[in-house]
Amino acid sequence: MQSKSLISVVFTLLFCLHSIAQENDKESKTDAIKSTDSLSIETQTSPAKSAKLESNYIDPLAPSRAAFYSAVLPGLGQAYNKKYWKIPIVYAALGTGIYFYIDNNNAYNRYRDAYKRRLAGYTDDEFYDKLSTDGLQNAQKQLRRNKEMSLLITIGLYALQIVDANVDAHLMQFNIDDNLSLAPHYNYNEMENCSNLGLTFNFKF
Structure with a gap:
C-alpha cells in the first residue's frame, strides 16, 4: 500500500516537473521570438536612422x-x-x-x-x-x-x-524638418459661417 502511494507520489512529482519544464521551454521560446523580432525591427529602422543622420550632417568647413x-x-x-x-x-x-x-x-x-x-x-x-x-x-x-x-x-x-x-x-546645410516648420492653415468655421486663415509655427525639441 505504501509502495503504491510512493509510486503515485513519484508519478505526480514527475508530471509536475514535466509540466514546469514545458512551461520553461515555452517562455524561453517566447523570449527568443521577442528578441528576434526586436532585432529585426532595429535592423529595419537602422537604415532610416542612418539616412536621417546623413541628411542632418553638417560640414562646418x-x-x-x-x-x-x-x-x-x-x-x-x-x-x-x-x-x-x-x-x-x-x-x-x-x-x-x-x-x-x-x-x-x-x-x-x-x-x-x-x-x-x-x-x-x-x-x-x-x-x-x-x-x-x-x-x-x-x-x-x-x-x-x-x-x-x-x-x-x-x-x-x-x-x-x-x-x-x-x-x-x-x-x-540649412536644416529643414518637421521639428521646425511654418505652414499656412485654412479652415471653415461652421458656427460663425466664415473662413479662418492663419499660420502655424511648430518647434519641437
Missing part, C-alpha cells in the same frame, strides 16, 4: 572651402556647390567688367599719346581736327575715371561671387 575655391578660380565654388547654372553668369559679369576696363584703357592710351604729340609740337595725331589740347586733357581725365571705375566694379564682382559661393554652401 564647406562654406569656407567653397569661398576658397571661388577665390582661386571664379566659378569653382559654384561648381563645388553644384550650382552649375551660375558659372556662366559669373564669367559673363567678370568678362563685362574686364572688357570695359580694357576698352577704356586703350582709349586712354590713344588720347594720352595724342596729347603728348601735341605738347611736342606735332599736328598729325588722329584727334587734331576734332579736339583741342584742352579737350584731349579732359578726355584723358574722363577715361581714367572710367577705367578705375571698371576695375573697381570687376573687383566687386569677383568678391561677390566668392560671397555667393559661401552663402550657397551655408544655405545647402
